[in-house]
Amino acid sequence: MTRGHGNTIRETMPVHEEDLIGLPYPVIIRDAAVCEKDADTGEILSYAIPDLDGFVAAVAMVRALMPVKLSQEEVRFMRKVLDLPAKKIAEYLAIDPSTYSRWENGRQTAGELVERMFRHHVCAELKGRVPAIDFEPSMINKMKIKPVWPEGDKPQILLTRIVFKDGATRRKSNQWDAGAIAA
Amino acid sequence: MPKNVALFENEGSRLRELARDPNVLIIFTKHAQDRMRERSVSRIDIQSILKRCSVVKFEESRWEETWRAEGKDRDGRVLQVEVVPYERELEIKIITVITPMQR
Numbered sequence: 293m294t295r296g297h298g299n300t301i302r303e304t305m306p307v308h309e310e311d312l313i314g315l316p317y318p319v320i321i322r323d324a325a326v327c328e329k330d331a332d333t334g335e336i337l338s339y340a341i342p343d344l345d346g347f348v349a350a351v352a353m354v355r356a357l358m359p360v361k362l363s364q365e366e367v368r369f370m371r372k373v374l375d376l377p378a379k380k381i382a383e384y385l386a387i388d389p390s391t392y393s394r395w396e397n398g399r400q401t402a403g404e405l406v407e408r409m410f411r412h413h414v415c416a417e418l419k420g421r422v423p424a425i426d427f428e429p430s431m432i433n434k435m436k437i438k439p440v441w442p443e444g445d446k447p448q449i450l451l452t453r454i455v456f457k458d459g460a461t462r463r464k465s466n467q468w469d470a471g472a473i474a475a
Numbered sequence: 476m477p478k479n480v481a482l483f484e485n486e487g488s489r490l491r492e493l494a495r496d497p498n499v500l501i502i503f504t505k506h507a508q509d510r511m512r513e514r515s516v517s518r519i520d521i522q523s524i525l526k527r528c529s530v531v532k533f534e535e536s537r538w539e540e541t542w543r544a545e546g547k548d549r550d551g552r553v554l555q556v557e558v559v560p561y562e563r564e565l566e567i568k569i570i571t572v573i574t575p576m577q578r
Contacts, residue, residue, distance in 0.1 A: 297561065297568070298538065312508060314517035328502065338568065340502040341518070348519055372519045372549050 296328040300337060303327055310341065314369045319351050320450040322471055343468065347451065348373045349421035350468035354449050356411040357427070359435045364398035370414045371396070385409055408432055424456045424469040483530035486542055493560055493567060494525035500566045501525075507569040516572050520548040521556055525567065531555070541570060 296302045308325035309318040321341065328338040341347050352373040355366055362370075371381050382392035385406055394400035402410070415427045441447070450471035457464050493499055501522060503511070511517070524546035532543035545555045555573040560566075 297559075297566075312503075312511055312518050314519060326500075336505065338502045338504045339508065340500050342500060343497075344501055344518060344522060345497065369517075369519075372517070372523070375523060375549060377549055377551075 299331045300328045301331050313348055316365045317446045322452040324453040346421050346468050349418040350451050351449055353415055353418050353422055353425050354470045356414045360438045360441050364396055368396050374417055384413055422468055424467040486530040490560055498565050502568045504570055507571050510572045514574055523548050524554055
């Protein structure tokens with residue numbers, strides 16, 4: 293527990309269901325999200341996620357490595373994590389911007405090759421922001437992408453903070469890592 | 476871009492620099508989160524706007540300075556975000572999110 297701004301205290305939440313990153317399902321954060329409480333009443337006043345950039349990058353990578361077709365919301369989420377306008381993604385995928393737009397708006401589904409290219413791009417671009425999550429291009433190449441989640445299921449993504457030691461520099465830093473993932 | 480943007484160029488530059496710092500902690504008040512849910516604004520949108528924003532309003536209350544930042548998200552949507560910057564602590568508190576129609 294630490295002091296916040298004004299008459300507040302901060303606590304790390306054992307579990308937080310994050311639903312404000314643009315995905316149609318919550319992402320579970322274990323032992324990392326912080327809430328700020330009124331020191332007198334205990335009322336929760338605000339929330340924060342440490343290393344927000346790293347967090348959303350980790351969510352995008354974990355989902356890109358799950359072998360189920362991406363939904364329109366997930367595609368849009370990943371583009372926003374890459375911090376790129378739709379036109380730039382269309383350029384990278386060598387598809388017409390209107391085709392990409394229809395993909396993001398759910399009026400057209402992407403072919404498997406385009407979706408694999410998109411996943412490669414997402415993981416390659418974001419790997420530097422989430423060094424604790426393993427990624428090899430072959431993971432996507434070998435993936436058998438299922439068209440939909442089994443009925444009633446949705447992606448379950450759980451992330452936590454770990455102390456990560458870089459193999460090359462031997463430096464330690466706090467990084468996001470995936471917890472138990474159930475598909 | 477708003478006409479009075481030049482007045483707060485210094486604040487805008489400081490806020491953009493703060494938002495781009497990899498160690499910044501962005502704190503969202505419950506009120507801001509409620510408005511974000513109503514308006515389908517995500518944390519990524521807020522962060523993206525702050526990295527490229529202009530500061531268009533400055534208010535000093537008894538306790539804190541609040542700055543109103545304006546910018547576009549990656550879909551070109553214009554939003555205003557009321558923030559309290561804590562430059563020394565590397566923190567930004569998001570007070571509320573305003574869509575242009577509310578102005």
